[in-house]
Amino acid sequence: MADPMRIRAQVAGDKATVRVLMSHEMETGLRKDAAGKAIPAWYIQEVSAKLNGKSVLTAEWGASVSKNPFLQFSVRGAKLGDKVAVTWKDNKGDTRTDEATVS
């Protein structure tokens, strides 16, 4: 079971800047282990965000996004106390959702 994300959502004028750190290996499938056998690909493919339950962002990633990924975006019309939820889904079907309050 994957570790929680770190989500910071800070109001700046009429929008909130959201910074997300995800705990994930983002293994490309191109690397070999010490024994020389290929390490299977394991990476986040889909990322989405909701503001108070309403979808605001969907993104698709490849294996070339860095390990323990960072994502920054800005949600329009977000106010103090609003809830920002971020969800990722990887190529093994594992998924995780975490929520933060806009501050």
Next chain:
Amino acid sequence: MQRKHTLFALAALAAVATTGLVTGCASRPTPADLDAQALAMIKASFRDQGIAKVDRLNQDLGQAACSADKPPSDDVALRVEAEALASIRWPAGGQYIGDWREGEKLAQNGRGMTWTDSSAAPSANGAQCYNCHQIGKQEISFGTIGPSLYNYGKMRGVKDVADPDSAPIVQYTWGKLWNSKAYAACSNMPRFGHARLLDEQQLRHLMALLLDPKSPVNQ
């Protein structure tokens, strides 16, 4: 056998070193005490791993002489340099120069001799040069622990490595690569020939990189 015994002795020493207070030497230890305790602590703190064995901690004269925050006395330094100079093996058949392209590859390669390397053979080692020196102008990722070697041969007026006029600098460069301590007792530079980090052929390639007028280093 032999080594086992010394190890036990060292372990005992180390125990003293780490529990010095308990065993009652609450009065300030002398610098000499501390030297002995430090040595025992170091020997007791490391273990063999892969090709990196604890015998790597056994210092020779030069290593011991250059293990303080102050340089060694002049006479010790001179002894270290004399021993180092005497240790230099000059290349078979006076053949000093190889292929600068191979030299560049070696200079770029920073691998070798760690406990994660499988072989200690020269063929498994890089020459580490760019870690500490600027060499070719095209490589911007270079270290500054050593001086820049850009235009090394050109600046020393080497137009033809075979020219007798070039002999002194050619020989000095070989000697510096073989055993840097021959010219500076506490040089930070590894002794590539003396410590068997690189073989003669590899050293020839580095010589070419530095001295061959056709090498990009001298353009």
Next chain:
Amino acid sequence: MLNRRKMLSHSAQVATLLAGVGLLPRGAQAAYNAPAFEIKTMAELAKSLGGGTPTESKDVALTGPDIAENGAVVPIGVSTTLPGVKKLLLLVEKNPSVLSAMFDVTDAVDANFSTRVKMGQSSNVYAVALMADGKVLFAQKEVKVTLGGCGG
């Protein structure tokens, strides 16, 4: 500024990229667009041409370092102030798979995203904006990846 020939060559590259990725006018896919992320080389991409010619545009911004101290983590940002942008893409020309990330732009977010990508070697990086009217605009910059540490 880049001269015209350079412009065109960049346009061509991006055109082949996008054609291969299957993102030109054929419309957006709902599910994860696996083929888009399987493009291996520029040559592979060149096989499948098509779609409008991408044009370099000052209205698309790509942020990233000139030099990356480590290719494992290269901070890249893509943004545009133009109305009517549908998708923003991040491409690394010399990666085994050129497409790194693809963001759907909605009215609820700014067309401005930052993330971090792996780069195997120094390469051009492209920020591409797919517009509602089918136009394809891009910005590009070279990011140098240096060999760090002791190379060991």
Next chain:
Amino acid sequence: MKPFSWIVTALALAVSVGAPAQQKSAADGIAEYRRMLEDGNPAELFEAKGEDLWKTARGPKKATLQRCDLGLGPGVVKGAWVQMPRWFADTQRVQDLESRLLTCMETLQGFDAAEIAKTGFDKGEQATLAALAAWISAESRGQKLALPQAHAEEKRFFELGKRAFFFRGGPMDFSCASCHGEAGKRIRLQDLPDLTKNPGDGIGFAAWPAYRVSSGEMWSMQRRLNDCYRQQRFPYPGFASDVTIALGVYMGVNAQGAKSIAPALKR
């Protein structure tokens, strides 16, 4: 940001000039790269994990670490990191953060400290140690290093650490001082702090633990020292062995007064 102007500048520098300017542009480029990474250090992920591990009942004794004494009294975490390594009366030893955590995990939670010390980095309870170190150091973020030197053993370990720092050995004749004994030097493009004095806020000892982007791992000071010795071509230093702790005392006391930014982000 105007990508093209960047490129033009870069090209201009690359083609026209000699070493000095090129070095400058490279150094500036690296500085710019580091600035871009400042926001969003993945070490945060490990801090969160570490805080959780500190407060979770674990081990054979099903206990938390909340009564662990890091030098400022049982359970006091804030400010503890910037005063370690230090003398601990209960163990009669000078201990750094990791060796002290081993003591607590053994006495409070019933783990086998020797077993954990033998475990490879990032595996099993070693991963726990790395996360704990990330959180504990973060609890002293912005504070100045203030290692105690009152106790005779703390003074003695400083002296032992100094000697270890200058100890030359191995097939390449390296000591810690080979790379860290002088200011303003680099390996490749990496600046090398002079660890024989205070190298400044958030530099050297005041920057570890750190998240290593090259491996995507959280590195404690123990792991940092272990890799220094690997690159020094030395044999393998035991985890929490006296030489690593003595070096911690030497570097930490030299950096006295430097602000800690741990856990930092490193190449």
